[in-house]
Amino acid sequence: MFDKYTKSIFINGEWLAIDPNQTETVYNPATLDAITDVAYGGREETEKAIQAASQAFITWGEMTGRERSHILYKAHQLMLEDADRLGEILTTEQGKPLKEAIGEVKGAANFLLWYAEEASRAYGEWIPSSIKSKRMLVIPQPVGVVGAITPWNFPASMITRKIGPALAAGCTIVLKPAPETPLSAIEIVKIFERAGMPKGVVNLVTGDAPAIGNAMLTNKSVRLITFTGSTEVGKHLMRESADHVKKVSLELGGHAPIIVFDDADLDKAATMALGSKFRNNGQTCICANRLYVHESVAEEFTAKLKEKVEQLKIGYGLDEGIDLGPLINQQASDKVHAHLEDALTKGAKIISGGNKWDGELNGHFYNPTVLSNITDDMVVMNEETFGPLIPIQTFTDDETVIKKANNTDYGLASYIFTETTSRAIRVSEKLEYGIVGVNDVFPAVAEAPFGGIKQSGVGKEGGHHGMDEFLEMKFVSMGI
Numbered sequence: 001m002f003d004k005y006t007k008s009i010f011i012n013g014e015w016l017a018i019d020p021n022q023t024e025t026v027y028n029p030a031t032l033d034a035i036t037d038v039a040y041g042g043r044e045e046t047e048k049a050i051q052a053a054s055q056a057f058i059t060w061g062e063m064t065g066r067e068r069s070h071i072l073y074k075a076h077q078l079m080l081e082d083a084d085r086l087g088e089i090l091t092t093e094q095g096k097p098l099k100e101a102i103g104e105v106k107g108a109a110n111f112l113l114w115y116a117e118e119a120s121r122a123y124g125e126w127i128p129s130s131i132k133s134k135r136m137l138v139i140p141q142p143v144g145v146v147g148a149i150t151p152w153n154f155p156a157s158m159i160t161r162k163i164g165p166a167l168a169a170g171c172t173i174v175l176k177p178a179p180e181t182p183l184s185a186i187e188i189v190k191i192f193e194r195a196g197m198p199k200g201v202v203n204l205v206t207g208d209a210p211a212i213g214n215a216m217l218t219n220k221s222v223r224l225i226t227f228t229g230s231t232e233v234g235k236h237l238m239r240e241s242a243d244h245v246k247k248v249s250l251e252l253g254g255h256a257p258i259i260v261f262d263d264a265d266l267d268k269a270a271t272m273a274l275g276s277k278f279r280n281n282g283q284t285c286i287c288a289n290r291l292y293v294h295e296s297v298a299e300e301f302t303a304k305l306k307e308k309v310e311q312l313k314i315g316y317g318l319d320e321g322i323d324l325g326p327l328i329n330q331q332a333s334d335k336v337h338a339h340l341e342d343a344l345t346k347g348a349k350i351i352s353g354g355n356k357w358d359g360e361l362n363g364h365f366y367n368p369t370v371l372s373n374i375t376d377d378m379v380v381m382n383e384e385t386f387g388p389l390i391p392i393q394t395f396t397d398d399e400t401v402i403k404k405a406n407n408t409d410y411g412l413a414s415y416i417f418t419e420t421t422s423r424a425i426r427v428s429e430k431l432e433y434g435i436v437g438v439n440d441v442f443p444a445v446a447e448a449p450f451g452g453i454k455q456s457g458v459g460k461e462g463g464h465h466g467m468d469e470f471l472e473m474k475f476v477s478m479g480i
């Protein structure tokens, strides 16, 4: 199904076949069957792609926002029309249930729509001068060639969330998707091709991550690195970007707390906690990693959550009615297991789950697991689990729980459940996170800024703030 495209690298508007021996296999994480082999590019291909993107930038950057908008809008439409098929491809390579995959594709298309609209609205400024003989203006201009590196957990939306604003701003792109999920990336690039994207504006290189990354980092023409992935790789990219003083936009790991106060709507809180923790099988950077529940409502809340967790259906994502797919690989499963074992050794109690799923599929499936009797020294309370495991700790006063919630190097998303407005505002202001969800655990939308503080990242994606990352503000000082 993917052949012509998978054995090629997309550079300057052409699918260039590379050495047929230079390929990497993509596996279905639910069955562990091979899906196909994908071209394994490296430095040489990346250099060519950067060259093409540099050339294309000359004309793409000079087009009007409205002209760029038309192409983005067309890509948005094509993506929506094809959402079901793209969803199937996404589930096959990533594992998430089909309904989530189709939802992701639609969300991914929405980033293209939002930035198609924003392309015409990159306003500058006219600054009132303090000197009579001067006029001062600020002109937004695209930063140039962008190196985009994306992860496997959202193989479609992490791409459009970067490419959408970059293209709207007038930048050109070299994209490197995750090796686990290159097929969605290939499909998205095909959509841009069909939408009439000029040659060289979007280029795709699959393959050797360190070599591709290094080619991006050491080439002066690449002016911005936009990355979503682990904090470790993000730090590496940030360090190496220093040599050319490249701009960086980094969406890294998280360790999100959910705080359920005593005045919370417990049904809503339990439903949302379930959605936050088990969507994509716990493999999102904004997934709840720890739950703090007020002592007076802990028993009732835990019972509600347990009931919901036990209704979750595990299985092959393409099958009807599945809520939880596999983890992406063995390493991911081992990590969940290690966090569980550590917690149990230190006294945690199992409320639900607590072991691997022993169904018929070969993939790495884990039963959704809820733990109580949690202490702060447990690994799960300090490191990102990235899997279907949630510890519940109780608390008695606001100040202590806020302190605990903030006691981490991460600062991406946090969530609170309360029906009191003043508490919602007070606690939101005190939480050291880039995102606070109040009675809401789904804050990733096209129109609002998404991004972490502390070691969770730099910069924003989404909203007009997301487009600012790809624009330089040039000051023109005029004597008249």
Ligand code: ADP
Residues within 6 Å of the ligand: 149, 150, 151, 152, 176, 177, 178, 179, 209, 210, 211, 212, 213, 214, 228, 229, 230, 231, 233, 234, 236
């Ligand atoms: P994960 O552990 O969840 O796969 P990573 O941070 O390793 O997260 O991967 C996110 C993305 O970064 C993927 O596309 C991956 O191939 C890429 N990547 C990993 N290492 C490097 C590197 N040294 N340089 C550039 N990209 C990298």
